[in-house]
Amino acid sequence: MSAVWEFREMNFHRGTKRADVKTYLTAMAEIERWELERVRVYQDGSRYVRLRRKIYHLQRTA
Numbered sequence: 001m002s003a004v005w006e007f008r009e010m011n012f013h014r015g016t017k018r019a020d021v022k023t024y025l026t027a028m029a030e031i032e033r034w035e036l037e038r039v040r041v042y043q044d045g046s047r048y049v050r051l052r053r054k055i056y057h058l059q060r061t062a
Contacts, residue, residue: 003054008034014045021047 012021028034034051041047 003056005052006055007037008051010049010051012047012049016047021049025049025051 025034025036028051029036032053034053036049037052038050039047040049
């Protein structure tokens, strides 16, 4: 069994409240099993978020 990472990149507008971003990312983590890899907050207030999750490729043995 080998694991491969899947990535998802998102950008949030500077007008998006921090609590709303937190709620959205928490739902992604709990429901779809994403984990936070990187967050960047730019000078203009926008946010770049990169999530990752493992994808398992199962191999048949018999």
